[in-house]
Amino acid sequence: SQTIHQWPATLVQPVGSPLSLECTVEGTSNPNLYWYRQAAGRGLQLLFYSVGIGQISSEVPQNLSASRPQDRQFILSSKKLLLSDSGFYLCAWSDQGASGYTFGSGTRLTVV
């Protein structure tokens, strides 16, 4: 069966520090991968999505970047965090069919 792993669960980082959040998927190949941010427990903002290795699409201009170095690995990064980067970050994957998305457990990032 397919599983998605996202870590860490919580992170407190100072302003100006770098960020690396990792997401991996098991049990499938060539998944579509997504990074979302959720502020204040409400709506989802799509940050990046990827349909293949090295193929990254950015939905909004921001202080973040994403990379997909392997088929089932998706990394969210920042060189210098801002206070406004605080939020709940969610990774998700989907296949090419009609099964919808499967989400990771999320990372609560607090920038102080």
Place this chain on the structure above:
Amino acid sequence: AQSVAQPEDQVNVAEGNPLTVKCTYSVSGNPYLFWYVQYPNRGLQFLLKYITGDNLVKGSYGFEAEFNKSQTSFHLKKPSALVSDSALYFCAVRDNNAGNMLTFGGGTRLMVKP
């Protein structure tokens, strides 16, 4: 373009009463429709989906949703609410002619009071 609307930020119901969380959508082709639930500090969990076939879809935890093509709606329902159903609910749509991207609604917070 595809879009989805959840017109209620919050729905309050008493335990044991029926609940409805509303969702309307817009797509140019045929819709794939989904409901997800999110508990505090957790990822979204899949509840149910409509792809084709019977307009009434049954999902996890006793939830169901009815696809209404003429009203472009996909409301989530449960006959008898539980306090443990209190959570954030998201409706999502995908146009089956427009790739695999889901568009999510803004979410509706369900509060079930004892």
